[in-house]
Amino acid sequence: MSNEFTQIEGSSRSLHLQVAREIARGILSGALPQGSIIPGELDLCEQFGVSRTALREAIKLLNSKGLLESRPKIGTRVRDREYWNFLDSQLLDWMMGLNNTELAYQDFLALRRAIEPEAAALAARNASAEQRMGLSAVFQQMADVASGADLETSWTDVDMEFHRLVFLSTGNSFYIPFANVLRTMFIGFIDHSSKDGGTCIEEHKAIYDAIMAGNADKARDANLALLNNSNHRLPSHNAA
Amino acid sequence: MSNEFTQIEGSSRSLHLQVAREIARGILSGALPQGSIIPGELDLCEQFGVSRTALREAIKLLNSKGLLESRPKIGTRVRDREYWNFLDSQLLDWMMGLNNTELAYQDFLALRRAIEPEAAALAARNASAEQRMGLSAVFQQMADVASGADLETSWTDVDMEFHRLVFLSTGNSFYIPFANVLRTMFIGFIDHSSKDGGTCIEEHKAIYDAIMAGNADKARDANLALLNNSNHRLPSHNAA
DNA sequence: CTGAGTGAATTCGTTAGACATAGAATAACC
DNA sequence: GGTTATTCTATGTCTAACGAATTCACTCAG
Numbered sequence: 001m002s003n004e005f006t007q008i009e010g011s012s013r014s015l016h017l018q019v020a021r022e023i024a025r026g027i028l029s030g031a032l033p034q035g036s037i038i039p040g041e042l043d044l045c046e047q048f049g050v051s052r053t054a055l056r057e058a059i060k061l062l063n064s065k066g067l068l069e070s071r072p073k074i075g076t077r078v079r080d081r082e083y084w085n086f087l088d089s090q091l092l093d094w095m096m097g098l099n100n101t102e103l104a105y106q107d108f109l110a111l112r113r114a115i116e117p118e119a120a121a122l123a124a125r126n127a128s129a130e131q132r133m134g135l136s137a138v139f140q141q142m143a144d145v146a147s148g149a150d151l152e153t154s155w156t157d158v159d160m161e162f163h164r165l166v167f168l169s170t171g172n173s174f175y176i177p178f179a180n181v182l183r184t185m186f187i188g189f190i191d192h193s194s195k196d197g198g199t200c201i202e203e204h205k206a207i208y209d210a211i212m213a214g215n216a217d218k219a220r221d222a223n224l225a226l227l228n229n230s231n232h233r234l235p236s237h238n239a240a
Numbered sequence: 241m242s243n244e245f246t247q248i249e250g251s252s253r254s255l256h257l258q259v260a261r262e263i264a265r266g267i268l269s270g271a272l273p274q275g276s277i278i279p280g281e282l283d284l285c286e287q288f289g290v291s292r293t294a295l296r297e298a299i300k301l302l303n304s305k306g307l308l309e310s311r312p313k314i315g316t317r318v319r320d321r322e323y324w325n326f327l328d329s330q331l332l333d334w335m336m337g338l339n340n341t342e343l344a345y346q347d348f349l350a351l352r353r354a355i356e357p358e359a360a361a362l363a364a365r366n367a368s369a370e371q372r373m374g375l376s377a378v379f380q381q382m383a384d385v386a387s388g389a390d391l392e393t394s395w396t397d398v399d400m401e402f403h404r405l406v407f408l409s410t411g412n413s414f415y416i417p418f419a420n421v422l423r424t425m426f427i428g429f430i431d432h433s434s435k436d437g438g439t440c441i442e443e444h445k446a447i448y449d450a451i452m453a454g455n456a457d458k459a460r461d462a463n464l465a466l467l468n469n470s471n472h473r474l475p476s477h478n479a480a
Numbered sequence: 481c482t483g484a485g486t487g488a489a490t491t492c493g494t495t496a497g498a499c500a501t502a503g504a505a506t507a508a509c510c
Numbered sequence: 511g512g513t514t515a516t517t518c519t520a521t522g523t524c525t526a527a528c529g530a531a532t533t534c535a536c537t538c539a540g
């Protein structure tokens with residue numbers, strides 16, 4: 001634990017966020033092992049070249065994600081992985097680009113298979129009039145993008161927005177965070193999501209129609225069909 | 241927005257956590273409307289009787305949960321509900337005891353119906369030998385509690401631990417946070433979970449056997465059956 | 481009168497240093 | 511040798527000041 005960290009440079013945003021990101025990636029990558037004690041605040045201040053306040057804010061942030069745990073006299077310990085909140089979009093953002101990227105995408109797809117079909121079913125039942133209007137508008141845009149009528153918008157953006165609206169239309173608070181998680185994952189795995197030009201417009205139409213018709217079972221099946229579509233299977237671009 | 245907050249007293253824990261909890265409950269209850277600007281840091285310091293450091297740490301914490309957003313010159317704004325991270329156990333803890341308790345339990349059950357069956361299926365496939373041993377030990381304890389052989393342990397505790405191990409045994413990082421969410425919800429809704437003495441030991445045995453046998457489909461069905469069991473339907477103790 | 485540009489005021493962001501507190505390791509004591 | 515007291519260390523909290531960023535208002539040109 002000598003010189004794990006690099007000096008912060010004027011990259012972007014607030015200071016404590018840069019420090020937090022740096023430490024977080026150290027933890028998520030395994031460079032800082034679970035259960036280990038990271039250097040004291042004063043040491044870290046020197047390593048990062050920031051004030052104690054900024055460093056403490058960074059540590060507090062990682063604390064709130066379940067990555068760290070501080071106690072007087074003991075120091076700050078890296079918590080066990082089972083406490084890390086992988087359903088926090090900021091944490092997911094920090095994970096991007098680490099070694100386990102391909103594996104994380106697989107796991108993410110497995111989560112979508114569990115969540116999205118039920119979300120679509122709930123949306124079919126509970127979406128408000130306003131939310132249905134929003135879904136309608138986004139689907140129209142999806143169709144335009146797919147048909148080539150809209151060349152300025154990327155498929156990933158509308159795809160993301162569509163599923164985001166589905167999550168928000170469930171009427172269930174616990175589905176809300178998935179909207180943000182999905183956004184972060186789409187942005188992070190942007191090369192996976194719709195390469196090869198596959199836009200899955202038919203599959204999305206099936207989901208859309210079922211939700212609009214209030215047919216929960218059909219919406220669930222259609223969303224599951226989408227996720228089992230070949231476009232979402234791993235492109236195995238490692239072999240390239 | 242005159243005197244929304246009460247003075248902090250020597251209740252417990254660190255200072256900024258007490259302040260954070262107070263503000264969070266103001267937001268979650270709707271007393272602080274979405275999009276509204278909360279008083280400036282100095283005002284809040286005076287209201288809570290804490291230093292700016294402690295107050296800022298509280299605000300940073302709420303920021304990390306998606307509840308607040310601070311910008312220079314503007315102030316600190318309550319973010320829209322769609323950004324609140326309802327899958328954070330600390331946030332769930334803050335929600336406990338607010339008006340919407342009964343509704344939240346319903347939503348939570350709906351989430352479990354989507355997640356747990358898939359988690360059980362994944363656990364059946366991926367649980368490590370060590371994890372299977374842990375599951376075995378916990379299930380034995382469940383049986384003891386159900387049969388009356390173990391009178392010291394509460395059913396809620398072993399029930400919680402069982403499902404926690406299932407989540408951790410999926411081999412999928414994204415299922416990990418549900419273990420902590422489940423714990424918080426179980427503790428918060430402790431009166432709901434297993435009142436009436438219903439211990440669901442048979443249903444859990446079916447899940448356990450299926451996971452141990454590596455039968456994913458059976459595990460999924462068994463977990464779904466558990467959640468549809470009458471013991472988990474709302475006891476409607478409002479009428480009492 | 482309209483518009484852009486400039487300046488000032490306000491609020492959060494950051495720093496510095498000091499003291500308080502809690503917990504563990506050690507030392508003293510019985 | 512076991513128990514208690516002390517000390518030491520790292521986080522927790524407070525105060526005070528300066529810096530930075532952005533909105534708002536004001537000025538000035540067109």
